[in-house]
Amino acid sequence: MHFLWGIILAEGFTILAIEVSIMRLLMPYVGSGIEVTSILITAILLPMAYGYDYAGKHVHNMSLEHVRKKLQTNFFIATVFMVFALSYHVVDAFYLLMSYLNIHNHLIITSLYASIFVAYPIFLLAQTLPLISSYFKEMAVQAITGRLLFLSTLGSFLGAVLTSLVLMNWLGVSWSCWIITLVLVIMLSMVSKRDEFMQYYALALSLLFAFMSRDSLMHQLGIVAQTPYSFISVSISPDGEDRMLQINHSASSIASKHHQFKYVQYIENHFLHKNHHSLDVLVLGAGGFSIGSEDLTNRYQFVDIESKLQAIAQQYLLKRPLNPNVTFTPKPAVNFLRDTDIQYDLIIVDMYSNGHTIPAQLVTLEFYDLVKSHLKETGTVVLNTIISPTLQDTYSRRMDNTLRTAFPFVYSVALHPTSDTSNMIYVYQPQGIDHAVYTREKAAPSIDKL
Numbered sequence: 001m002h003f004l005w006g007i008i009l010a011e012g013f014t015i016l017a018i019e020v021s022i023m024r025l026l027m028p029y030v031g032s033g034i035e036v037t038s039i040l041i042t043a044i045l046l047p048m049a050y051g052y053d054y055a056g057k058h059v060h061n062m063s064l065e066h067v068r069k070k071l072q073t074n075f076f077i078a079t080v081f082m083v084f085a086l087s088y089h090v091v092d093a094f095y096l097l098m099s100y101l102n103i104h105n106h107l108i109i110t111s112l113y114a115s116i117f118v119a120y121p122i123f124l125l126a127q128t129l130p131l132i133s134s135y136f137k138e139m140a141v142q143a144i145t146g147r148l149l150f151l152s153t154l155g156s157f158l159g160a161v162l163t164s165l166v167l168m169n170w171l172g173v174s175w176s177c178w179i180i181t182l183v184l185v186i187m188l189s190m191v192s193k194r195d196e197f198m199q200y201y202a203l204a205l206s207l208l209f210a211f212m213s214r215d216s217l218m219h220q221l222g223i224v225a226q227t228p229y230s231f232i233s234v235s236i237s238p239d240g241e242d243r244m245l246q247i248n249h250s251a252s253s254i255a256s257k258h259h260q261f262k263y264v265q266y267i268e269n270h271f272l273h274k275n276h277h278s279l280d281v282l283v284l285g286a287g288g289f290s291i292g293s294e295d296l297t298n299r300y301q302f303v304d305i306e307s308k309l310q311a312i313a314q315q316y317l318l319k320r321p322l323n324p325n326v327t328f329t330p331k332p333a334v335n336f337l338r339d340t341d342i343q344y345d346l347i348i349v350d351m352y353s354n355g356h357t358i359p360a361q362l363v364t365l366e367f368y369d370l371v372k373s374h375l376k377e378t379g380t381v382v383l384n385t386i387i388s389p390t391l392q393d394t395y396s397r398r399m400d401n402t403l404r405t406a407f408p409f410v411y412s413v414a415l416h417p418t419s420d421t422s423n424m425i426y427v428y429q430p431q432g433i434d435h436a437v438y439t440r441e442k443a444a445p446s447i448d449k450l
Contacts, residue, residue: 003190005151007132008132008151008152010155010186012158015126015155016155018085019041022086032360039114047119047126051124051125054123059134072188078184079181079184079202082180083206085121087212088173163180168226168228169228172226174213174226188202222234229306233246243255255288255290263415263423268292268295278298280298282344284371286306288313296324300323300325301342303329303336305331334367337373345378346379347371347380349381363402381426381429383403383427385399386421388420412427
């Protein structure tokens, strides 16, 4: 009977591991906002609830052999679904299909993906507890219910913790997802007889998933790392002179003798190259360390949650070690700011997790107050945002409102003023802020111009 307890433990593990993995796989495309998370949690909990109820209503009419066959079928179908649902290639193709169909709303994309690939297999896996309970009719209902819920919850705990903190950091996202399919195959084998081929078909599908997820194939696609936070890829021009680093399918940095992102060029020309003395510069959001990459004068502190960025940038983008005047701290920006009391001459905030999404906790007044607390009296804060230059949408207007509230007298520059969206550079310099206004009683603009 111990293998039955193992199935319950594995069921809890797979359900939470699937939830964590789907969140991670979709993040580069739809972001990690609470609204996306709530949709995916709903796509797990509702099918689970229905699965418990559905199996509970029917299990009392089933023989033990019928129960075994039902578990076998459920595990096989769940494996087939997960081989597709957890594949990077399928997620990417699904997003391209949505773009082709002109569906760009991230909530709709998330809901469709969860409905097609997640809800049904979770419904099947949730039936495991009521079905397994039929093997323990000699035990009191209260005892078996408590034991099953304990093991399922323990498995869920292990699925959430091991997947996010251990497997994705150690093996990467694709291999972590392959382990989920392998656990499902093991569950299927535990309820199958040796001459039943369903388990071997499932194993073949799992091995195909592993083949498609191998590092060599990912590198051919340009993906050099899959971490709990990012898909990181590098594209190289045919002559090898231009190299672009992409994080979550969005251009992050470029190494080229002839090209440079316009916002990086603007920051360097206006705030780094015009100084007659060296500056202490804090860059929140390392990207590919392209800001000031040729500067040996100023002192740079880069901060990014992605710990592998330095090694990746040195190997694939810069093709050299970081300059001796550059320090990198792999840490969440909020934690870094709270843990240090260092003041900086220039703080550059460039915190995009992909081309259009800043993590929600990094666009708040509270975060910007933390940023200001590390600015010298004569210092400057430069913030890169991607919004409508004419503030045509709610996000752009509220982003602008937030920055102007957090940084009084901030000024903004649209680098692509005629586009629907543009890099908007916001600049805050507290020195010389003047709150005086002209009134009928006190109006002397001609004198003030002297």
